[in-house]
Amino acid sequence: MSKGKYYFSKSLEKGLRILSLFDGETPVVNQSMVAKKLGLNMTSTYRYINTLVEMGYLDKNPRTKEIRPAIQCLLMCVNLMQATDNLKIIRQVVDDIHSGHNISIDVAIAVEDTLVRIYHREAEEALTYSLPESSRNCLHNTALGKAYLASLPDEVMVDKIKSMALVAKTEKTIVDKEILKEEIRWARDRGFALQEEEYLPGVLAISAPLYDPVTARGVGAVSFDFSVLEHSTKSIQQQYGGLIAATAETISKLLPPIPVPAQQ
Amino acid sequence: MSKGKYYFSKSLEKGLRILSLFDGETPVVNQSMVAKKLGLNMTSTYRYINTLVEMGYLDKNPRTKEIRPAIQCLLMCVNLMQATDNLKIIRQVVDDIHSGHNISIDVAIAVEDTLVRIYHREAEEALTYSLPESSRNCLHNTALGKAYLASLPDEVMVDKIKSMALVAKTEKTIVDKEILKEEIRWARDRGFALQEEEYLPGVLAISAPLYDPVTARGVGAVSFDFSVLEHSTKSIQQQYGGLIAATAETISKLLPPIPVPAQQ
DNA sequence: TCAACTTTAACTATTATAGTAATCATTTTC
């Protein structure tokens, strides 16, 4: 082999890169799209797609040639998500708090500035609201996002905010970058972030950042959600400020060492 | 290349088979275990695992050499599950019924005799109970499982039951194969299956099978769940027998063509 | 019906991988 990559399978890499092309905004692809994105010729692209199709991971519409994830793929995903066993312990912690306090709880990890929700528990009799499983562009308008930003070194936080588009999800969403920065710094001092109907009308939240147990880098956040009908940000701070911080600390200790986002 | 498999990447296949080793019962593996399961030598195994590790899909504990799914993997899974856009439409249907009737609803697809739950919606103020995301050994003790069995040709159903171990989850779980067969046939005639505290005490359910829109093969099931405190199987049948059948029919029409479980 | 485009097939030069053997690292056993 050429250089130092004796123990790296390029074929496997390409196949996985194909699977990684899909997300909520890209549920369907075609061969040339894949070829372009991966920088491959049509024949190699065909080979990898065909492999995934034959294995049942992708479906290809025989007429339109549209390619999309298949059931087999779902099965693998479900199994992999269950296998992520740090999750199990985290779930236990969350479930305990949930049953003790009847709060809606979210735990999310940041992957490339996307918050991936790894567990969610809903309060009984709560107004039902759900973040999607993973969200881009939510760092400024959710408690989870703000807590995560607050966990980063100030210059990194400032940099991120500079490059963000502050989309207004509701009237109350913060769209001024200076105000957002101030709020993040405030959250950093307190140890928790607040969110007041900035993501969905009627929903309040409090959130605290999660830190990698080894490197102490900020890696995600945990949040409690409430309805404006039953709570105010003031009451939430008083009642749950301590609990959210303690919960974040407990969960942080249970986290796996999370690799620094560098490669790929 | 050797024979007819010109357009099939064996490397990709092996890598995916490694990822597919993980599930709730197998959250951790080591290299020799993988080598044995895939029938590979240690060096090749090392290469594929190393590739997955370098790409961030697997974490390897540098000391113990334990291998487990990593965050990057979760991200891919979450994205893939969101990309499965038939899901989106199915979710829409389920959400409509949910908001119209306030019922707890599950939709599951059978993959190799495992029911993979593809969507779940919980009634407000319901007693909270959740099937795990995918379940083996639930064909005999859940409404979903029974409905799925009822969707199969009689001889296939009989075969499956013959090879099943009827684990008693509760006192009421059906453990007699003859009784189970009778119940499945009864369900087939009615168009829906019932479950009376056979999976969890206090939980009743009604379920109807999903059929592939093209082949008319049974591929999964949809169920409504209830609490014994508020319902009886009799009232459920009367009130929801029609709705569950109609829902199953609607969802069936929205399903993607599901490949016949053959290869692998 | 044709032109533009996409997908699939045939075909080899190239290169990635399999697998042996040797080395290194960590446990286990005595």
Next chain:
DNA sequence: GAAAATGATTACTATAATAGTTAAAGTTGA
């Protein structure tokens, strides 16, 4: 605490798999 056993990693090539060119076969839209 040395010896043995087990497991992971590296070096090294023959061999098998893939890349990519070229061409053919489908599709789509005018």
